[in-house]
Amino acid sequence: MFKELNHLDELSRRKFIQYSAKAMLGVGLASTSNNLWGSQIIGKPTAKSVIYIYLSGGMSHIDTFDPKPGWEQQGPVQTINTNVAGIRVSEYLPSLAKRMDKMAIIRSMTSTQGAHEQGTYFMHTSYEQRGTIKHPGLGAWLNTMSGKTNSTLPGNIRIGGSNNAPGGAGFFDSKYEPLHLGDPNNGLPYIKRHQSISEIEMQERLAIAQMMDLSFHQKYPSKKVQAYSDVYDEATRLMRSEDLQAFDLNKEPQSVRARYGDTKFGKGCLLARRLVEHGVRFVEVTHGGWDTHNDNHELVSNLSNPLDQSVSALLDDLHLRGLLEETLVVIGTEFGRSPKINVNSGRDHHPKVFSCVLAGGGIKGGQVYGASDESGHSVAESPVTVPDFNATIAYSLGLPTDKVVYSPSGRPFQVAHKGQALTGLF
Amino acid sequence: MPLSTPQLRSFVFGLALLAGPLASPAEEMAMEEMQMDAMMDSMQMDAMHGMDETSIELFDAAKAVLNSYCYECHGATKQKGDYRLDQKSTIYSPGESEELPVVPGKPDESALFKRITLDIEHDDVMPPPKKARLKEAEIKAIKDWIAAGAIWTDEDVRSGLPTTYVEIGDEATNALIDKINETRAKAEYNAWGDNSVRVDLSVTDKDKLKEAIIGLKDFGTRLAWIDCSYLELSESFYKNISQYQNLERLHLDNSNVSNEDLKALSDLPKLNYLNLYSTKINDDGIAALAACKSLNKVFLGSTKVTKAGVEKLQAANPELTIIYK
Numbered sequence: 001m002f003k004e005l006n007h008l009d010e011l012s013r014r015k016f017i018q019y020s021a022k023a024m025l026g027v028g029l030a031s032t033s034n035n036l037w038g039s040q041i042i043g044k045p046t047a048k049s050v051i052y053i054y055l056s057g058g059m060s061h062i063d064t065f066d067p068k069p070g071w072e073q074q075g076p077v078q079t080i081n082t083n084v085a086g087i088r089v090s091e092y093l094p095s096l097a098k099r100m101d102k103m104a105i106i107r108s109m110t111s112t113q114g115a116h117e118q119g120t121y122f123m124h125t126s127y128e129q130r131g132t133i134k135h136p137g138l139g140a141w142l143n144t145m146s147g148k149t150n151s152t153l154p155g156n157i158r159i160g161g162s163n164n165a166p167g168g169a170g171f172f173d174s175k176y177e178p179l180h181l182g183d184p185n186n187g188l189p190y191i192k193r194h195q196s197i198s199e200i201e202m203q204e205r206l207a208i209a210q211m212m213d214l215s216f217h218q219k220y221p222s223k224k225v226q227a228y229s230d231v232y233d234e235a236t237r238l239m240r241s242e243d244l245q246a247f248d249l250n251k252e253p254q255s256v257r258a259r260y261g262d263t264k265f266g267k268g269c270l271l272a273r274r275l276v277e278h279g280v281r282f283v284e285v286t287h288g289g290w291d292t293h294n295d296n297h298e299l300v301s302n303l304s305n306p307l308d309q310s311v312s313a314l315l316d317d318l319h320l321r322g323l324l325e326e327t328l329v330v331i332g333t334e335f336g337r338s339p340k341i342n343v344n345s346g347r348d349h350h351p352k353v354f355s356c357v358l359a360g361g362g363i364k365g366g367q368v369y370g371a372s373d374e375s376g377h378s379v380a381e382s383p384v385t386v387p388d389f390n391a392t393i394a395y396s397l398g399l400p401t402d403k404v405v406y407s408p409s410g411r412p413f414q415v416a417h418k419g420q421a422l423t424g425l426f
Numbered sequence: 427m428p429l430s431t432p433q434l435r436s437f438v439f440g441l442a443l444l445a446g447p448l449a450s451p452a453e454e455m456a457m458e459e460m461q462m463d464a465m466m467d468s469m470q471m472d473a474m475h476g477m478d479e480t481s482i483e484l485f486d487a488a489k490a491v492l493n494s495y496c497y498e499c500h501g502a503t504k505q506k507g508d509y510r511l512d513q514k515s516t517i518y519s520p521g522e523s524e525e526l527p528v529v530p531g532k533p534d535e536s537a538l539f540k541r542i543t544l545d546i547e548h549d550d551v552m553p554p555p556k557k558a559r560l561k562e563a564e565i566k567a568i569k570d571w572i573a574a575g576a577i578w579t580d581e582d583v584r585s586g587l588p589t590t591y592v593e594i595g596d597e598a599t600n601a602l603i604d605k606i607n608e609t610r611a612k613a614e615y616n617a618w619g620d621n622s623v624r625v626d627l628s629v630t631d632k633d634k635l636k637e638a639i640i641g642l643k644d645f646g647t648r649l650a651w652i653d654c655s656y657l658e659l660s661e662s663f664y665k666n667i668s669q670y671q672n673l674e675r676l677h678l679d680n681s682n683v684s685n686e687d688l689k690a691l692s693d694l695p696k697l698n699y700l701n702l703y704s705t706k707i708n709d710d711g712i713a714a715l716a717a718c719k720s721l722n723k724v725f726l727g728s729t730k731v732t733k734a735g736v737e738k739l740q741a742a743n744p745e746l747t748i749i750y751k
Contacts (some may be wrong), residue, residue, distance in 0.1 A: 070652070148612060242632065243629075244568075261673065277655075279628065279629045280624065310696070318701065319749065320725070320727040320728075320749060321679065321701075321703045321704075321727065322679060322701035322703055322723075322725035322727075322749065325699075325723075405598070
């Protein structure tokens with residue numbers, strides 16, 4: 001069978017598989033259209049876009065969103081009231097405490113992965129890392145399932161962090177790979193035509209390239225080959241896009257930039273807001289350094305400052321602009337940190353229970369979901385697995401979590417790996 | 427593979443003109459991906475075979491037997507005789523004795539089945555004589571599984587059992603969506619079961635905006651959500667907006683909407699969200715909103731609206747949420 005298949009030429013083999021899939025499973029494979037199901041989304045979407053604040057390294061839950069004042073190893077951090085009666089957070093988050101009415105804290109997150117790489121992979125894809133397949137991240141799922149909104153800007157953008165962090169396009173087409181911006185200050189680098197080349201010259205070069213490719217394309221009309229020219233088309237369209245100004249932070253008044261703070265993370269949040277405003281559907285902003293094995297409290301306090309300031313500014317801005325309703329703001333991390341303070345005054349990896357936050361995008365603010373026990377060591381009520389958390393994000397976007405999608409290797413996957421959305425949060 | 431390297435090279439060279447240093451890895455990747463593609467496609471066939479309830483039941487039964495009798499020596503920790511029976515990638519391949527442990531569909535040619543049915547005195551018998559023998563029913567489980575094709579359904583394949591999925595939309599609306607999407611406006615179903623549509627006009631190609639607005643008319647009462655942010659729209663667009671009687675959400679933020687244009691909104695019986703952020707609207711304009719009884723949220727930040735104006739509107743419509751500062 002294997003050999004015979006290879007002897008068929010590309011097109012007919014593909015067709016053959018498509019027909020067999022239709023016959024045996026009653027489903028078609030990925031169609032040739034832009035996205036997998038047109039815009040076949042299910043359920044009432046409450047959000048159109050996502051700004052995912054990713055705290056890489058593992059945020060100490062008990063020093064931030066789930067403080068344990070009664071616990072002997074809480075360390076030198078006080079708890080404060082929020083603007084919602086009965087909900088208290090750590091003193092490191094004074095501004096966010098004033099915006100608690102817009103946020104839902106999940107205090108019963110639990111992961112099975114206790115190492116950074118695996119944990120980050122799991123948070124982003126809902127699947128455990130495997131050698132045999134690369135799973136897509138939520139941004140790629142969103143863009144394949146319901147399409148991008150802006151015609152020229154990429155639909156999936158990642159600000160800060162590493163270029164090859166997990167949760168990219170996975171087994172989907174490479175065009176769903178997030179566009180990575182290392183430094184929000186620089187906007188989108190290399191997007192201007194080189195000064196020594198005129199517009200006409202560039203057109204000519206593109207035309208030559210197209211001409212040379214033409215016969216190859218005709219002979220091998222495969223998706224993989226097409227993907228290469230798609231990348232060029234998209235890039236040239238982007239070069240000419242009026243929406244490029246979305247990347248330019250200088251377009252923001254000084255007063256606004258000051259509210260977000262003069263940090264890389266603050267600028268990342270501001271850029272994320274500009275991008276979402278221009279129709280980019282999934283933006284991830286990484287805020288790193290949370291791996292506080294040493295001097296936990298000092299580090300968490302320092303890291304919380306920009307988190308507190310910039311996310312507060314982001315929530316205010318989105319709210320005022322009428323965008324918070326349709327933009328889900330997520331604060332996620334790969335795991336929490338141990339309730340016990342180690343010999344270096346630090347806290348170690350703790351996937352057993354941790355906290356994440358959701359705001360906007362139809363989420364009812366001012367609530368806490370689940371709870372950890374008195375020391376923040378285990379889940380005390382309503383455990384939320386990583387797939388459950390991602391299913392909740394998918395639910396708010398109206399993505400069908402029960403829809404089975406086949407990777408090119410024919411293996412079935414679901415947007416949040418059978419996670420159950422926390423519909424009570426909406 | 428139907429690809430020869432020179433052909434590939436010429437294609438990649440075309441790209442090389444622009445991409446320069448990228449060409450060589452790209453070439454490798456293209457080759458690799460195409461080979462993968464072919465391989466994956468045929469693997470897909472395997473996976474498809476494995477997806478019915480019966481084969482899963484057979485597999486479960488056989489796996490349970492393998493688990494209790496075989497994995498101590500032919501599993502993750504030990505692979506005696508170079509046979510490993512706990513994973514798909516090795517269960518069909520020969521070990522030291524060069525026998526095939528499992529031949530799908532043919533129990534009698536499968537070393538696994540042959541050996542468990544050998545006489546206890548036989549040199550090749552499995553499990554070894556000192557260990558427990560398989561019971562009749564257990565031998566049958568292995569036989570049935572092999573005979574039915576020896577399908578190995580791992581976790582991932584199982585989750586792929588077909589689930590029910592209802593696709594929304596209808597032909598006529600699909601056609602309208604396709605048509606307006608050609609202008610790069612973004613139209614999609616709202617998908618809350620009623621086949622209503624939302625259209626984002628703000629991302630339309632600038633020179634095709636007129637075309638998009640003409641296309642929009644055909645949606646009529648199907649339209650529940652329009653996004654017109656950042657657009658310069660004609661007076662007649664605003665005047666005729668009441669043709670979309672089912673409109674629930676309207677984004678006019680950063681648009682050229684004027685006080686006068688807002689008057690037409692009171693003819694929209696279902697409008698509940700109105701975004702006027704960063705427009706030239708002032709108190710005179712929002713006075714007209716008092717007549718929009720269905721409205722429950724309005725965004726008035728960065729406009730010329732004053733506190734007095736907001737209070738007046740609030741008094742006229744106490745249920746309304748006004749986001750103003």
